Amino acid sequence: MPKAIRIHAHGGPETLVHEDVEQGNPGHGQIRVKHTAIGLNFIDVYYRTGLYPAPGSLPLIPGGEAAGTVIEVGEGVDWLKPGERVAYAVKLGAYAEERLIEADQVVKVPDGISDEQAAAMMLKGMTAEYLLLRTFRVKPGDTILYHAAAGGVGLILGQWAKHLGATVIGTAGTPDKAELAKAHGFDHVIDYRKQDFVAEVARLTAGKKCDVVYDSVGNDTFPGSLDCLRPLGTFVSFGQSSGPIPPFSINLLAQKGSLFATRPTLFVYNAKRPDLEASAKALFDVVLSGAVKIKINQRYPLKDAARAHSDLEGRKTTGTTILLP
Incomplete structure (x- = not known):
């Protein structure tokens, strides 16, 4: 049975519990992804503490950014197949070894970008994209x-x-x-x-x-x-x-x-599939060009998510941090 980090009550890093979770089969329009790397972001802290209200009820799986491999495809998904690499930035559910996710929330990871890079940059990179190119178009x-x-x-x-x-x-x-x-x-x-x-x-x-x-x-x-x-x-x-x-x-x-x-919020800017695809493409292109380099400064095992949160809140981290299932 795959493991995940779950929160059963809002609070400090100690509320992050590493435990078994049940996964059903992908429904219509869904895929199952085996994560290879998971991004850590300050918004994860907001959902953990309850500062940002999470959709649904507790317990919840935090994390909104990850990359991995498609291992199962549900009905109605004809543009993805098992074995393909994907990445995403959503609100919740990423702190897990595997997850079900709507196929229209992920994008394919192009050659030249590793899973760790993708997991490290999707939420942060697409945030940079909309801030620089759409909220205020920097010239x-x-x-x-x-x-x-x-x-x-x-x-x-x-x-x-x-x-x-x-x-x-x-x-x-x-x-x-x-x-x-x-x-x-x-x-x-x-x-x-x-x-x-x-x-x-x-x-x-x-x-x-x-x-x-x-x-x-x-x-x-x-x-x-x-x-x-x-x-x-x-x-x-x-x-x-x-x-x-x-x-x-x-x-x-x-x-x-x-x-x-x-x-602004990323989730409103990229709520429509064409906007998500354009945002991800702009990010992938600028990274593949070499103009933006993605360096991962900290790596933690997924089971040590509490320590990662503590270090993040204590301003002990710099740049990008990932969790490894």
């Missing part, structure tokens, strides 16, 4: 600010934004993380523990500030992020690792320069 000459530059999304987005011709500014909490970010496309990295990032952005841009700020930190960086934007700039809040942004008056956006603000 040559733009200046962007990205918080948590040494995180999984940050290391991909930094390389991709540089490839698009932007000046890329990041924030990080240690000198080592700052150097890591600089090696992944960031032109400037601000140590937010020692420097006022608002003042540093103003200095680095000679007072012009940024066209867009990408903020997955939340409470600790708000409203400072707004002060880093030029008039008519765009504030993109796509996470809250330090806690949610407190309620604020929309008039604040007018006061700080007629700013735009949005709270």
